[in-house]
Amino acid sequence: MLDSSAFNISDLTVSSLRSSTPILLAILGETLTQRVGIINLGVEGQMLVGALAGFAATLSFGNPWIGLLVGALAGVLMSSLHAGLCVGLKANQIASGIAVLILGMGLTSFYGIPYVGQKIHGFHHLLSAHWQTVPILGTFVSQLTPTVIIGLIATPLVGIWLYRTRTGLIWRSVGESVQVARATGINPAFVQVQGVLIGGFFSGFAGAAMSVDYTRDWVENMTGGRGLVAVGLVIVARWNPFLALPAALLFGGSEAFYLRLQTAGVAVSPYLLATIPYVVTLLVLLVSYYLANKEGGAPQGLTAIFR
Amino acid sequence: MKFKSILAAIGLFAAITTAYAETKIGYIYVGPKTDYGYNYAQDQGRLYMEKHVKDVKTSYFENIPENADVERVMERLAQSGYKVIFATSYGYLDPALKVAKKYPNVTFMHSGGFKLAKNLGTYFADIDDVMYLAGISAGASTKSGKLGFIAAHPIPQVLRNINAFTRGAQSVNPKVTTTVVWTGTWSDPAKEAEAANALIDSGVDVLSMHVDSPIAIVQTAEKRGVHVVGYHADASKFAPKGWLVGAAWNWGPMMTKIVESIEKGTWKSENIRGSLATGDVKLTKFGPSVTDKTKALIAKKEQAFVSGKDPLWAGPIVKQDGTVVAAEGTTMPSASVEQMNFFVKGVIGTVQ
Known part of the structure; x- marks a missing residue:
């Protein structure tokens, strides 16, 4: 017995967008970081710190916008550790990223305890009650939340900035070769620090989007591995901000889809269904590697890390 | 030098007197005590017990994972003079058994387990009775006839709650169905919110x-x-309008009895199982939309459960596929209730 109402296109689109937004924001940030030739595996830790700081700020100031901002800044703070270690001290980027990840998990578990079970007030509906009743468009938009829209606007902006502006070109050139960039009079360390910090900003914002906007709840380790998935999806998106949205939708969409399959009464093991997002992502990665050339848009500077 | 030794003597004296005066009791939680969930309920029990038993001092430890970490915490408590340890999470059972063997003078109480040791007992309560009662309010208030249930893992405790909830709703509206969405994790608020949205979109x-x-x-x-x-x-407080009622734990009186029996020396190792009748589980307060008629219906059924006249798992109980588990006039044996592995008719979902 299959209930087709579970696959209403408008509902499915909205829920996919909601599930994808934190991942989309994290992918955008990590793409920028990797574009300047630095890999940051600490995205998950930065998201957690952003989620907790955002929740705490919303609780104290009573304003979710301040919460989102504080969350993003907390992400910057965490990523500055990675920037200091990797760019300043030339430490191993993999080790430093994992340190940021574990530090973020530990700090938020400890300092998050008093915030569990607190009630915050999130965003109001985007549309007034009158507009919500408008068929299709009204019902569609009323289900969206501010961070979903911010994510959708940020994606093309980051893409245009990276590919169509002078600073974007400078960032990309640093990511390709630090030596060449230095020879042309660019300070690569300065650019790389910026790249890591903007990644922290996005991942902190992504975490705050989850706690402040989406769930209005703080729970230990609430990001549930989405930060780690985002780092992987940067590869699927070929280090291209424009492709960040389809990559995020691939994962978030399949997560929303597998929950919806259950509401339709599909008699398949929930544990098997829960693997859908990962299986789909892996398949796309395989296919895209097969179709594209092996280099696949990776900044040349990144390859040095694994040498 | 002299000053130091006096200080040490005072310290020792203080330590001895407090050790005699107070029983130190440790509580270990797998999550934060403010989660408005499982750990919150255990901690409410701790506070109640501390207030009602004389000369006890409790400490609590939050966010302790179910691995070697909890073993270390229990060892530390046992070594620093704690007389009773409440290991409140299901996965603490084996570590607790291990530590209990090493410290025979410490009493361990584990929540939900079924293994015993000389100095380790377990406690739990049948909350499915209350889920049935809460289900009545759901059946009475639904307009679409579709209920939704979001759950972590298909284990007997969870299946009992889903089945009880559904049967309660069906008792007032036989056409009601419950759609189950598994999240596959005890804690992922974003996934839980999305599951809720998915169910609501489907008409729940x-x-x-x-x-x-x-x-x-x-x-x-x-x-x-x-x-x-x-x-x-x-x-x-998180749903002032939409709240109907809830099924809640009430560990306080049970924990009080346990600690008192330990202090008197009458404690023995056993599996304590509380119920609606003993007051260890209860309904929370009702929300504004529950009618007096529904409340009366729930109160009547509660009486029937408490008196034992009409047990929850009395037939007819029919599986999803139509097989009869317990015919009319019979009751499911408690052993098969404890190992429940099926959904009743009216539940949409799968248990594997």
Whole structure:
């Protein structure tokens, strides 16, 4: 017995967008970081710190916008550790990223305890009650939340900035070769620090989007591995901000889809269904590697890390 | 030098007198005590017990994972003079058994397990009776006839709650169905919120759940304007309009009895199982939309459960596929209730 109402296109689109937004924001940030030739595996830790700081700020100031901002800044703070270690001290980027990840998990578990079970007030509906009743468009938009829209606007902006502006070109050139960039009079360390910090900003914002906007709840380790998935999806998106949205939708969409399959009464093991997002992502990665050339848009500077 | 030794003597004296005066009791929680869920309920029990038993001093430890970490915490407590340790999470059972063997003078109480040792007992309570009662309010308030249940893992405790909830709803509206969405994790608020949204989009107008912390689901229900039946504790402040009622633990009196029996020396190792009749599980307060008629219906059924005249798992109990588990006039044996592995008719979902 299959209930087709579970696959209403408008509902499915909205829920996919909601599930994808934190991942989309994290992918955008990590793409920028990797574009300047630095890999940051600490995205998950930065998201957690952003989620907790955002929740705490919303609780104290009573304003979710301040919460989102504080969350993003907390992400910057965490990523500055990675920037200091990797760019300043030339430490191993993999080790430093994992340190940021574990530090973020530990700090938020400890300092998050008093915030569990607190009630915050999130965003109001985007549309007034009158507009919500408008068929299709009204019902569609009323289900969206501010961070979903911010994510959708940020994606093309980051893409245009990276590919169509002078600073974007400078960032990309640093990511390709630090030596060449230095020879042309660019300070690569300065650019790389910026790249890591903007990644922290996005991942902190992504975490705050989850706690402040989406769930209005703080729970230990609430990001549930989405930060780690985002780092992987940067590869699927070929280090291209424009492709960040389809990559995020691939994962978030399949997560929303597998929950919806259950509401339709599909008699398949929930544990098997829960693997859908990962299986789909892996398949796309395989296919895209097969179709594209092996280099696949990776900044040349990144390859040095694994040498 | 002299000053130091006097100080040491005072310290020793103080330590001895407090050791005699107070029984130190340690509580170990797998999550934070403020989660409005499982751990919150255990901690409410701790506070109640501390107030009602004389000369006890409790300490609590939050966010302790179910691995070697909890063993270390228990060892430290046992070594620093704690006489009773409440290991409140299911996965603490084997570590507790191990540590209990090493410290025969410390009494261990584990929540939900079924293994015993000389100095280790277990405690739990049948909350499915209360889920049935809460289900009545869901069945009475649904307009679409579709209920939704968000749950973590298909284990017997969870299946009992889903089946009890559904049967309670069916007792007032036989056509009601419950759609189950598994999240596969005890705690992932974003997934729980999305599951709630998915159920509401499919026409569900009353939600219930069995996850560690119900806050995200309760808030999503409120935001979308549907009703919600809570679990573990009273979370009505997160849904002032949509809250119907909840099934909650009431560990205080049971913990008080346990600690008193340990102090008197009458404690023995056993599996304590509380019920609605002993007051260890109860309904939370009702939300504004529950009618007096429904409340009366629930009160009547509660009486029937408490008196034992009409047990929850009395037939007819029919599986999803139509097989009869317990015919009319018979009752499911408690052993098969404890190992429940099926959904009753009217539940949409799968248990594997």
